[in-house]
Amino acid sequence: MSKKNNPLQAVRGMLAGGKQNFIIILAAIALFVVFTLINPGFASEGNLLTIAKAFVPYAILSLGVTFVIATGGIDLSIGTVCIGSAVLAGALCKTGVSQEDGTLWLTIPIILATGLAFGLINGFLVAKCKIAPFIATLGSMLFSRGLTAVVAEGVRNMSSAVKYPTTGWFQKIFTNLNGFPIGLIWVLGLTIICMIVMYKTKVGRYILAIGSNEEATRLSGINTDKYKIIAYAISGTFAALAALFYVAANPSLTLAAGNGMELDAVAGVYIGGTSTTGGSATIIGSILGAIILVIIRQGLNLAMAGGVGISATNITYAVTGVIVVGAVMLDVLKKKSAAKVKIDAIDKAEKVGTETKG
Amino acid sequence: MGETILQMQGIQKYFSGVHALKGVDFELKAGEVHALMGENGAGKSTLIKVLCGIHKRDGGSVTLFGKDVNFHNIAESQAAGISVIHQELNMMNHLTVAQNMFVGREPRKGIIIDDGRMIREAQALFDKIGVKIDPTIKLGELTVGKQQMVEIAKAVSRDCKLLVLDEPTAALTQPEVEELFKIMRDLQAKGIGMIYISHRMDEINRISDRVTVMRDGEYVGTVNTAEVTKDDIVKMMVGRVIMSDQKEASTVPADAPVVLEVKNLNAGKMVKNVSFQLHKGEILGFAGLMGAGRTEVARALYGADPRQTGEIYLNGKRVNIKTPEQAVKNGICYLSEDRKRYGLMLDKSVADNSAIASLDDFITFGLINDREITRVSAEANAKLRTKTPSMEQLLKNLSGGNQQKVIIARWLMKNCDIFIFDEPTRGIDVGAKSEIYVLMEELVKQGKSIIMISSELPEVLRMSDRVLVMCEGRKTGELDIAEATQENIMQLATMREEN
Incomplete structure (x- = not known):
């Protein structure tokens, strides 16, 4: 065992880990420049604020679902749980009836509880009922979409939009503090919390261990079911958190707003470099992935604004698809070249070990 | 030719x-x-x-x-x-x-x-x-x-x-x-x-x-x-000679207390009414053919698989072990025969793999102290002479013998009392094999107890103080090492039930 190798190796590890982040940052800057060249309005203060506002809920969704993906799972329910919980709470609390609705504060615990509840249900289905994560969360995606609509219709007798107040303390806390996009501060804080949880606590360590080899983790005396449920609970709760920021920025919302949100969030996580099979996760990567996707969406929106008759939304879907597959393909290629080295790394490690030992 | x-x-x-x-x-x-x-x-x-x-x-x-x-x-x-x-x-x-x-x-x-x-x-x-x-x-x-x-x-x-x-x-x-x-x-x-x-x-x-x-x-x-x-x-x-003689007599004192007792264990189709005792400082060899139900006994005892009936006593006290978590809390650990599937996190570091079971010991104010993990893992692996360039090395880059040592380090760090080794030297080269034997001997000297499942009879005869033989899910015999031979073990191992 050699002590002097340790710091060197650590530095090398950091560089290797940070490399993908570096590429994403470069890509984001390049996209930014390109979109500004196409339409100088892209770099305007107003547009940057729009980007910041759109970015916040996606970033939070991505953060939460990173924990589930790190276990080797997936959570498809976050989009509908996010919007569904907001619709549910809005309907129950009759928000938006007047600007100073007294029960607005009550939506916050209702939204968070709804998200947590769906997260726990997902976790229970996956961990205890052994249902494949894709199926379990597909089920709760459809279920949450339907259930919240039914409740909203029943309570409010309305099927179109739930309205939240457009200005007031809710906005000041979650989206616009006297012109400052306060959501960014929240994202920063949540990112730091997620990094600590993922890398420095038992929860994160066990979640990554489960993603690496679940059975080995269980046989190491760890209650793997519990930590899987925690991962889904984090994902559900973050979906609900995202809802707060979403409704603050988009006070009039329909259920359909949540459709496809989960895919964007998951795409951001994959672009960021979290392993599709679990075991390794990058919180910063998930944030950067969300940034890229939002820049592309808004950039294409503006670029198409000239009125060429093509829907920017559809172009965005197509581009996002290509980027996700491309990012994961890069990951696969990286692993492949690593595997090639691995075939004989056993021989090599033995040798390196002998040398450093002697 | x-x-x-x-x-x-x-x-x-x-x-x-x-x-x-x-x-x-x-x-x-x-x-x-x-x-x-x-x-x-x-x-x-x-x-x-x-x-x-x-x-x-x-x-x-x-x-x-x-x-x-x-x-x-x-x-x-x-x-x-x-x-x-x-x-x-x-x-x-x-x-x-x-x-x-x-x-x-x-x-x-x-x-x-x-x-x-x-x-x-x-x-x-x-x-x-x-x-x-x-x-x-x-x-x-x-x-x-x-x-x-x-x-x-x-x-x-x-x-x-x-x-x-x-x-x-x-x-x-x-x-x-x-x-x-x-x-x-x-x-x-x-x-x-x-x-x-x-x-x-x-x-x-x-x-x-x-x-x-x-x-x-x-x-x-x-x-x-x-x-x-x-x-x-x-x-x-x-470049050196390795001894492979049979142990002549049990090294366990006659008055050594029973640390583990299993009574009438039934689990799945492969474990039928198995009872045995394990003494402090003893290596109990589990011999038998492939599919005799030895691994299944270990897994049921460890809580890895459900069991239908059976009582487990630790130091005379009845315990209810339903999950590996409870087994580990009771000081029992299990090293699987299939390391890749049931033991290793190949894309994690040596330190991560070593510390996974004892993570609780490295937490202060809710945060993991990675420096301490590296230090203690390095200590445990140095004791085992694990050949690795560093604690950050990914486990997949180590040879089979060294991977096995990292898993042993995992349980040393957890400080378990009862070790269940399932085919501890499978796929491991001669040099590392004898090192693992020496380590097992050291463990029992420290008062730990070992159940060793092995399909290699020379290994069973060399290491065990007592040999339990199984065939088709049943215990067919128990031999003191002094009376055990390849022949009588094989006889018990093939003692099929007559219908």
Whole structure:
């Protein structure tokens, strides 16, 4: 065992880990420049604020679902749980009836509880009922979409939009503090919390261990079911958190707003470099992935604004698809070249070990 | 023995600066079984990979049937008559035996697969090599030994002239080994040359005609098996002699307290009413054939699998263990026979793998102290002499023996009292093997107790204080080491229930 190798190796590890982040940052800057060249309005203060506002809920969704993906799972329910919980709470609390609705504060615990509840249900289905994560969360995606609509219709007798107040303390806390996009501060804080949880606590360590080899983790005396449920609970709760920021920025919302949100969030996580099979996760990567996707969406929106008759939304879907597959393909290629080295790394490690030992 | 079919000379191979093969010579004659030996990391697998085209050689020559060859992939070497039976079989458990044998070259009628013909041909092949396997059952229902024979039949059907067997007996029971040897002798008579990689000395003596030994990527020498002793070969491999005598008497004092007692354990189909006691400082060997239910006893006791009935007492107190978590809390740990599936996190570091069970000890104010983990892991692994460049090294880059040591370090750090070792030295080279033996002896000296499941009788006889023998899920006997012999253990291990 050699002590002097340790710091060197650590530095090398950091560089290797940070490399993908570096590429994403470069890509984001390049996209930014390109979109500004196409339409100088892209770099305007107003547009940057729009980007910041759109970015916040996606970033939070991505953060939460990173924990589930790190276990080797997936959570498809976050989009509908996010919007569904907001619709549910809005309907129950009759928000938006007047600007100073007294029960607005009550939506916050209702939204968070709804998200947590769906997260726990997902976790229970996956961990205890052994249902494949894709199926379990597909089920709760459809279920949450339907259930919240039914409740909203029943309570409010309305099927179109739930309205939240457009200005007031809710906005000041979650989206616009006297012109400052306060959501960014929240994202920063949540990112730091997620990094600590993922890398420095038992929860994160066990979640990554489960993603690496679940059975080995269980046989190491760890209650793997519990930590899987925690991962889904984090994902559900973050979906609900995202809802707060979403409704603050988009006070009039329909259920359909949540459709496809989960895919964007998951795409951001994959672009960021979290392993599709679990075991390794990058919180910063998930944030950067969300940034890229939002820049592309808004950039294409503006670029198409000239009125060429093509829907920017559809172009965005197509581009996002290509980027996700491309990012994961890069990951696969990286692993492949690593595997090639691995075939004989056993021989090599033995040798390196002998040398450093002697 | 016939004419030379393979001649490898001065083979060189570099991996990003590491000189993995330093001019290795190897020769194989038709109808010869040529053993290739060396500790893990000696370069045996690399040599085989150069032969069958997985790796490109950096120097030297390969002559096959008198022609210079340089294969670029497995398909090319297969077409030239080389087949490799890997230690870990890569087959499709959900398909039938016949489907596995003919995958990719199914006999067809038009565009429809001709199942009837496929089954008939498979059956004919089995008859030819003399094994009884029903080609219509799912491969997964066969024992590992039978699966291996399917692989061999597959190789024969491809008209292979040169067969490489990479540790074929690692997972086989004695009767299965005998069956394999019979098949190998038949193939020999048919003029097929075989390269045989194994760590088991007894087998090398019985089956091989010549032995080539490698060490650290170098060619040490080739000898006729009949002219050398086991010790000679071991000396060539490691430069030292390894003792493998039987323990003469139990080292456990007569008044040693019972730390673990299992009463009437029933679990699944494989564990039928098993009861036993384990004393402080004792190594209790679990002997038996593959599929005797030994692993299942361990897993049920450990809470890894559910059990129907049975009481577990720790130091006289009844405990209810339903999950591995509860077992570990009670000071029991289990080291699985299948490390890759049940033990290792291959893409995690040595430190992560070492500390996973004892993470609670490294938490202050809710945060993990990684520096402390590295320090303690390094200590535990230094004690075990794990060969790794650093604690940050990913586990997949370590050899089998060193991976096993990291898992042992995991449980040393947890400070367990009862260790269940399931095939502790499977797939591990001679040097690391004896180190693991020494470690087990040290553990019992410290007052720990060990259950050791092993299919290698010399290992059972060398390590155990007492031997428990199982057959078909039942305990068929218990022997003090002083009275245990290979013969009476085998007798108990084959004591099937009469119906």
